[in-house]
Amino acid sequence: KAYAEELARKGFAIVLISRSQEKLDDVSKAIASKCGVETKTIQADFSAVDIYSKIEGGLTGLEIGVLVNNVGISYPYPEFFLSVPNLDTFIDxxxxxxxxxVCQVTPACLAVFRKKGAILNISxxxxxxxxxxxxxxxxxxxIAFVDFFSRGLQAEYKNKGIIIQSVLPFFVATKLSKIRRATLDKPSPERYVxxxxxxxxxxxxxxxxxxxxIMSHWLSTITTPSVLIICYFR
Ligand SMILES: NC(=O)c1ccc[n+]([C@@H]2O[C@H](COP(=O)([O-])OP(=O)(O)OC[C@H]3O[C@@H](n4cnc5c(N)ncnc54)[C@H](OP(=O)(O)O)[C@@H]3O)[C@@H](O)[C@H]2O)c1
Structure with a gap:
């Protein structure tokens, strides 16, 4: 949502893809009235794999300039591997x-990409x-997955004016992280974006x-005991 709002403020028309049509309608109306840009919504539940032809259909006729591969879920709470509730379904x-x-939305968008543009893969x-x-x-x-995917694509598309970036945030105060109050090291989504x-x-x-x-530099230059990493991510 914060990416959509910030890009709309910069004058981009916005296509929102998410699972709840009601939320999509609310956000899309708010963006259109606040920023005066065109908006479009595509309802898709990314837990399923038969949604990509619908997404491709929804993008037909548009010219995409920026794709933010943002959808993601985490654990409901930190848990030992075998004790994660409904482990089989959860993994799928x-x-x-x-x-x-990331692998499926990217080709759907590349098919209708402008000559110049950017793909942001949120890892x-x-x-x-x-x-x-x-x-x-x-x-x-x-990092190997998103980074290899992004760098491989960047090499394939480097002469075509498309920038592909892998984005590696620490905590941001969102529903996923369950952090309610933003701080300097755990910014609001608006500030982060x-x-x-x-x-x-x-x-x-x-x-x-x-x-x-700075945190990333610190963690990569010292040998951080895994207990510190556990404490931070908890
Ligand atoms: N927040 C952090 O601290 C943090 C840190 C590092 C990386 N990230 C990454 O940043 C990305 C965004 O996370 P966030 O923190 O902004 O999470 P968020 O607040 O939970 O937002 C995730 C978005 O994805 C949508 N979504 C979730 N499951 C979906 C599904 N099955 N089908 C379609 N849409 C679905 C959500 O829709 P609903 O509103 O309907 O749930 C929501 O719009 C994720 O890839 C996450 O891994 C986040």
Whole structure:
């Protein structure tokens, strides 16, 4: 939502894709009236895999300039692997939402991409280190996947004017992180997105926000005991 609002403020027409038509209608109306841009919605539940022809159909005739591959879920609460509720279904759902969506929405959008544009693949700093008790989430965000996907595509598209960026935030105060009050190191989504968008075209891989970049630098230059990482991500 914060990405859609910030891009609309910059004058982009917006296509919102998410699972609840009611929420899509509310956000799309608010953006259209506040920013005076065209909006369109496509209802799709990314836990399923038969949604991509609908998305492709919804994008037909548009010219896409920026794709933000943002959809993602995490654990309801940190838990030991075998004690995650409904583990089998949870794994399928998480893989479909966090991984398959990136691979499938990207070609649907590339088919209608402008000559110049950007694809932002939202990963997570939890993909930079193994995070016990969020093991499947951390593995689904593993930097190698998004980063190799983004860098491979960047090489394929480098002469076509398309920037592909992998984005690795630490905590942002959203529904997913269950953090209610924003702080300097856990910014509001609006603050994070405004900062992150300033890195497009400058960094192919980014933490997107200065305090997060400092934390990433610190974690990668010292040998951090895994207990510290567990404490931070909890
Ligand atoms: N927040 C953090 O601390 C943090 C840190 C690092 C990385 N990230 C990554 O940032 C991205 C955005 O996360 P967020 O924190 O903004 O989460 P969020 O507030 O929960 O937003 C996620 C969005 O995805 C939608 N969504 C969830 N499941 C869906 C499904 N099955 N089908 C369609 N749409 C679905 C949600 O719709 P509903 O409103 O209907 O649920 C919501 O619009 C994720 O990829 C996450 O892994 C977040």
């Amino acid at each position: 759902t998480l893989v479909n939402i966090n991984i398959t969506s 997570s700093a939890s993909g930079m280190y193994p995070v016990p008790l969020l093991t499947v989430y951390s593995a689904s965000k593993v 405004a900062s992150q968008l300033n890195t497009v075209g400058l960094q192919t891989q980014t933490n997107g926000y200065l305090p997060h970049a």
